[in-house]
Amino acid sequence: MWPVFWTVVRTYAPYVTFPVAFVVGADPQPVEEEKSISERREDRKLDELLGKDHTQVVSLKDKLEFAPKAVLNRNRPEKN
Template structure:
């Protein structure tokens, strides 16, 4: 009798295991959903960046733009055109 049962299980394994796995997965998902606590709400990266930039603007030494007669936005040489702010020399 057991060899017959084993042959049937071997022949119809995909038809037996797929529904069993689906039922086990569905039950496990719902149990986990029931006991899980929601994650804390954190501000998004974009919101954090905007707040940081706003804070830096408010704390900056020069809140007003430089007058156009000074032309501080024009580089003296081509090498200063795309200079990183961290590499710029304070004058």
């Protein structure tokens, strides 16, 4: 009996599974798409930019004080 049952199921499987898959796949409620990582990053960066005052910037003179020594001078011994 079981071999006959499995033969019938195997033979008519496409006729049974297609309507089931069609009903499951045809979801009437639109699914809201999740934002990608890059879109969320861009939104976060825009929010950060909106909160800043762009007229207050560090002057170039202040930036030069913290500049590291030249690369070529790093290995030379300091003269006393």
